[in-house]
Amino acid sequence: MLTLTEKDISNLEKLKNKAILITGGSGFIGTWLIQLLIWLNDKYHFNVKLYLIARHATGALDTFIDSRQDIIFIQDDIRNIREFPKDIVYIIHAASSPDNRIYMSNPIESMNIITDGTKNTMENALLLEKLEKIVHLSSGQIYGTLDSHNITENDFGKLNCNSITAIYPEAKRYAETLVNAYRSLHKLPIVQVRPFSFIGPFMSLNKPWAINSFIRDVLKTKNIRILGNGKPIRSYMYPTDMALWILNMLANGKNGAAYNLGSDMGISLEEVALKIKNIVGSSVSIETLNMNDDCSEFVPNIDYARRELGLDIAVHIDDALLKSIQWFEKNLV
Amino acid sequence: MIHKINLYDVTLRDGSHAISHQLSISQVDEYTKAIDTTGVYAIEVGHGNGLGASSVLVGQSQLSDEILIKTAKNNLQHTKLGIHVIPGFATIKKDIEKALSWGVDIVRVASHCTEADITERHLGYVREKGKEAYGLLMMSHMASPEILLDEAIKMQTYGAEAIVILDSAGSYLPDDVKARITLLSQNLNVPVGFHAHNNLGLGISNSLVAIEAGAQIIDGATKGFGAGAGNAQMEVLAAVLQKMNYKTNVDLYRLLDVADLVEKDLIKEPITISSLSIVSAIAGVFSGFSKHVKRIAKEFNVDPRDIFMELGKQKVVAGQEDTIIDIALKLQKRI
Amino acid sequence: MKFKVAILGTGNIGTDLLIKISRSPYLQCTLFAGRNLSSKGMLKAMSLGITLSDRGIDAILENPECCDLVFDATSASSHKIHAPILKQLNKIVIDLTPAKLGLFTIPAVNLDEALKYDNLNMITCGGQASIPIAYAISKVVSSIEYIELVSTIASKSAGPGTRANIDEYIETTEKALSHFTGAQNVKVIINLNPAQPSIDMNTTIYLKINNPDMDLISSEIKKMVVIIQSYVPGYFLALEPVYDNGLVILSIKVQGLGDYLPKYAGNLDIINSAAIALAEEFAKNKEVCL
Numbered sequence: 001m002l003t004l005t006e007k008d009i010s011n012l013e014k015l016k017n018k019a020i021l022i023t024g025g026s027g028f029i030g031t032w033l034i035q036l037l038i039w040l041n042d043k044y045h046f047n048v049k050l051y052l053i054a055r056h057a058t059g060a061l062d063t064f065i066d067s068r069q070d071i072i073f074i075q076d077d078i079r080n081i082r083e084f085p086k087d088i089v090y091i092i093h094a095a096s097s098p099d100n101r102i103y104m105s106n107p108i109e110s111m112n113i114i115t116d117g118t119k120n121t122m123e124n125a126l127l128l129e130k131l132e133k134i135v136h137l138s139s140g141q142i143y144g145t146l147d148s149h150n151i152t153e154n155d156f157g158k159l160n161c162n163s164i165t166a167i168y169p170e171a172k173r174y175a176e177t178l179v180n181a182y183r184s185l186h187k188l189p190i191v192q193v194r195p196f197s198f199i200g201p202f203m204s205l206n207k208p209w210a211i212n213s214f215i216r217d218v219l220k221t222k223n224i225r226i227l228g229n230g231k232p233i234r235s236y237m238y239p240t241d242m243a244l245w246i247l248n249m250l251a252n253g254k255n256g257a258a259y260n261l262g263s264d265m266g267i268s269l270e271e272v273a274l275k276i277k278n279i280v281g282s283s284v285s286i287e288t289l290n291m292n293d294d295c296s297e298f299v300p301n302i303d304y305a306r307r308e309l310g311l312d313i314a315v316h317i318d319d320a321l322l323k324s325i326q327w328f329e330k331n332l333v
Numbered sequence: 334m335i336h337k338i339n340l341y342d343v344t345l346r347d348g349s350h351a352i353s354h355q356l357s358i359s360q361v362d363e364y365t366k367a368i369d370t371t372g373v374y375a376i377e378v379g380h381g382n383g384l385g386a387s388s389v390l391v392g393q394s395q396l397s398d399e400i401l402i403k404t405a406k407n408n409l410q411h412t413k414l415g416i417h418v419i420p421g422f423a424t425i426k427k428d429i430e431k432a433l434s435w436g437v438d439i440v441r442v443a444s445h446c447t448e449a450d451i452t453e454r455h456l457g458y459v460r461e462k463g464k465e466a467y468g469l470l471m472m473s474h475m476a477s478p479e480i481l482l483d484e485a486i487k488m489q490t491y492g493a494e495a496i497v498i499l500d501s502a503g504s505y506l507p508d509d510v511k512a513r514i515t516l517l518s519q520n521l522n523v524p525v526g527f528h529a530h531n532n533l534g535l536g537i538s539n540s541l542v543a544i545e546a547g548a549q550i551i552d553g554a555t556k557g558f559g560a561g562a563g564n565a566q567m568e569v570l571a572a573v574l575q576k577m578n579y580k581t582n583v584d585l586y587r588l589l590d591v592a593d594l595v596e597k598d599l600i601k602e603p604i605t606i607s608s609l610s611i612v613s614a615i616a617g618v619f620s621g622f623s624k625h626v627k628r629i630a631k632e633f634n635v636d637p638r639d640i641f642m643e644l645g646k647q648k649v650v651a652g653q654e655d656t657i658i659d660i661a662l663k664l665q666k667r668i
Numbered sequence: 669m670k671f672k673v674a675i676l677g678t679g680n681i682g683t684d685l686l687i688k689i690s691r692s693p694y695l696q697c698t699l700f701a702g703r704n705l706s707s708k709g710m711l712k713a714m715s716l717g718i719t720l721s722d723r724g725i726d727a728i729l730e731n732p733e734c735c736d737l738v739f740d741a742t743s744a745s746s747h748k749i750h751a752p753i754l755k756q757l758n759k760i761v762i763d764l765t766p767a768k769l770g771l772f773t774i775p776a777v778n779l780d781e782a783l784k785y786d787n788l789n790m791i792t793c794g795g796q797a798s799i800p801i802a803y804a805i806s807k808v809v810s811s812i813e814y815i816e817l818v819s820t821i822a823s824k825s826a827g828p829g830t831r832a833n834i835d836e837y838i839e840t841t842e843k844a845l846s847h848f849t850g851a852q853n854v855k856v857i858i859n860l861n862p863a864q865p866s867i868d869m870n871t872t873i874y875l876k877i878n879n880p881d882m883d884l885i886s887s888e889i890k891k892m893v894v895i896i897q898s899y900v901p902g903y904f905l906a907l908e909p910v911y912d913n914g915l916v917i918l919s920i921k922v923q924g925l926g927d928y929l930p931k932y933a934g935n936l937d938i939i940n941s942a943a944i945a946l947a948e949e950f951a952k953n954k955e956v957c958l
Binding site: 390423424425453632650653658659662 | 679831859863910917919
Binding site for chain 3: 027057076077079080105106109
């Protein structure tokens with residue numbers, strides 16, 4: 001699945017023999033974290049005990065849960081679960097869905113999962129005697145709109161809370177602030193992680209992001225439709241990097257720090273389409289419809305994580321796209 | 334930056350209202366053959382209320398959706414084929430799935446202007462199947478620009494690749510159009526479209542205002558052939574846009590030939606602004622109600638204008654044609 | 669002694685059921701089970717002195733004696749998990765979710781049949797409102813060529829669950845309509861209207877019948893309306909049957925009782941009222957058996 005260097009392994013030493021809880025275990029991030037931890041257990045004898053909390057076990061998880069002793073699945077709603085198993089040392093709080101459609105159709109429940117879910121997680125964490133670190137998965141969207149080429153952890157832009165597009169980012173900002181309050185008052189050890197954009201296996205192509213639409217278009221119709229002018233700049237991290245980074249932030253992240261999670265290699269949507277075309281073949285056509293003037297950029301600056309945690313991007317965009325398309329070709333219905 | 338304006342032809346769908354959904358195969362065949370040479374962006378075909386809407390409530394269609402769509406598809410080489418779909422009338426399993434298999438390119442999923450979240454699954458389904466999906470907000474005069482934006486954002490999030498706002502009652506004044514299209518154009522990432530009705534004689538000018546405010550898709554019908562007082566008259570619009578140096582890709586002469594064809598073979602009487610159309614616009618009621626109101630008013634011997642005003646008071650939405658008979662009865666009792 | 673019933677699902681539907689049960693001379697709510705003790709429904713139930721649990725179906729598993737009948741007001745996916753468990757425990761289940769695993773039940777139509785089953789569902793709001801009327805008509809005419817149901821409900825009464833399941837609503841109602849009337853050619857349409865003040869649920873029924881005896885049909889309809897009113901007090905004939913252009917046309921309105929849900933939620937109220945009527949029938953039947 002991935003090649004880990006000796007340094008990668010030694011960086012994660014602290015996690016050996018510990019019990020780790022992942023809330024929102026059935027999401028994209030959760031799924032990849034589980035895969036990495038299982039890999040570490042199997043290949044490198046990490047002996048991590050993995051607790052997962054999710055409302056439902058998805059297909060991908062089902063196969064792991066029943067067959068493995070090192071995974072304990074707790075089916076519950078993160079807002080309601082009354083207590084966490086006492087042996088938990090690390091928590092990765094990933095419970096919330098960045099599927100914008102749910103935020104549009106069910107805004108109150110969606111916000112509630114983030115706000116009440118985070119509160120309940122913190123309250124339960126307070127009672128864990130062995131707790132060493134909590135990673136709170138926030139979102140790169142909390143930065144709001146910025147005129148920036150790459151967004152550092154201190155760059156804050158505009159967020160119009162009188163718009164339904166604010167529902168997810170505002171809830172996440174509130175969650176970050178709440179989590180900090182627990183750090184401040186109760187000294188909970190917190191690391192804020194702000195994910196940007198990803199592409200890889202197990203992603204649902206129905207989520208309305210350009211790159212997902214391109215891949216789906218190309219596999220269904222061999223014609224990629226770019227709605228705008230192709231100029232917006234994005235970046236995409238492959239999930240093996242994502243999972244490795246998160247575990248590093250968990251093991252070694254500084255208490256109270258915030259880290260961006262993503263690739264800093266900005267690439268225009270036009271270029272993304274071209275790369276996809278190069279992978280799939282010459283029979284693919286690209287249609288640029290020029291229906292809007294959007295030239296926005298959503299690319300993180302990841303120097304802080306590089307410097308402080310010695311992390312870097314292992315899978316670059318061409319490879320990420322290749323691996324992703326190969327997987328989707330096999331698994332897309 | 335001057336964008337290209339995409340002219341979207343609703344003659345064979347909105348026009349269906351004008352002839353009580355009695356389009357014939359030869360009419361569809363002839364029209365689509367001709368329109369394919371003109372350069373319009375897309376043509377929409379179907380019952381006036383869209384896919385799966387043939388019913389007692391809004392009128393039964395002479396031709397099935399399947400025949401309408403397949404006949405049109407057969408003749409279209411250069412023009413995209415679109416359909417109108419209202420969740421609540423049509424379902425994915427019964428209707429949309431089949432329509433896609435018959436060669437539809439664009440599915441325009443429409444809801445009442447405040448109820449966009451009922452379109453989530455339908456828009457998602459169309460996108461999953463690799464086809465183009467638009468989100469439509471009907472009776473959009475009934476929502477403020479801010480509410481309309483929220484609903485448009487929802488549809489955009491669900492996968493709509495364009496959002497079209499409809500002046501289903503033909504009641505917009507130019508400033509109403511400007512406020513809405515401006516707000517949407519500035520805040521959406523997908524193109525915005527406008528669908529005019531001519532009840533107050535403002536079909537063309539409202540469409541122009543929309544374009545100036547940022548709209549890139551404009552619905553029109555040849556000879557205005559549409560519900561009530563008809564839509565923006567497409568060939569007139571094309572001529573105006575040509576004069577104003579907008580790019581539409583349309584060959585004006587060919588479009589005028591199509592207009593002549595429509596005059597000869599499709600419409601029995603020219604689309605004009607009738608008194609009833611004016612009243613329905615003032616009342617803010619869906620233009621498609623006209624034929625039903627006229628018929629029922631005659632049957633129950635009441636003034637159709639009174640029916641429209643009462644419908645407006647009750648703020649009925651498209652699909653509530655069943656209230657017409659109820660109102661007629663009550664009015665009859667009062668006399 | 670009152671018939672013991674449990675409610676699974678403590679949202680608005682479950683809470684509204686609870687209040688209706690507290691008025692019933694036949695039913696007693698012995699358990700109100702959900703997932704979150706601090707939800708509004710739970711707090712309401714607590715104020716009524718009802719036994720609460722946040723352990724969901726486990727609360728019934730651990731204490732099967734607590735009830736004979738269970739109302740499941742959770743979700744379709746949860747009900748699919750609950751159904752086999754409750755069957756094992758020999759409980760009668762009234763399913764208020766869109767799961768629709770059991771028998772389509774309309775109290776005014778097939779109450780006797782329902783008593784023989786252990787999983788019953790209330791179809792849809794439009795179904796409960798209109799199918800009994802269509803059924804009554806089908807009994808006095810030789811055949812019905814076509815039936816069309818058009819329901820309009822207030823936007824405020826349609827939550828995210830309803831909005832995400834419009835297709836299922838249409839398909840389920842059509843299926844049930846054909847089942848109860850024998851008419852194969854049917855169509856169901858649903859509209860949401862945001863007008864304020866919120867409108868009552870309105871359903872118009874169009875039936876294509878040859879040479880209908882309107883007097884007979886009208887009287888059958890009126891009889892059926894009375895039966896339905898016995899368990900849905902807010903149900904009334906808004907448009908008396910007329911014969912227009914080959915069609916029998918009539919309209920029904922449902923105004924909710926306002927127990928827990930607001931009055932404009934007639935669509936939810938009719939389902940809950942039907943569910944209560946059904947449970948009461950089981951209760952009465954049990955007494956008879958004893």
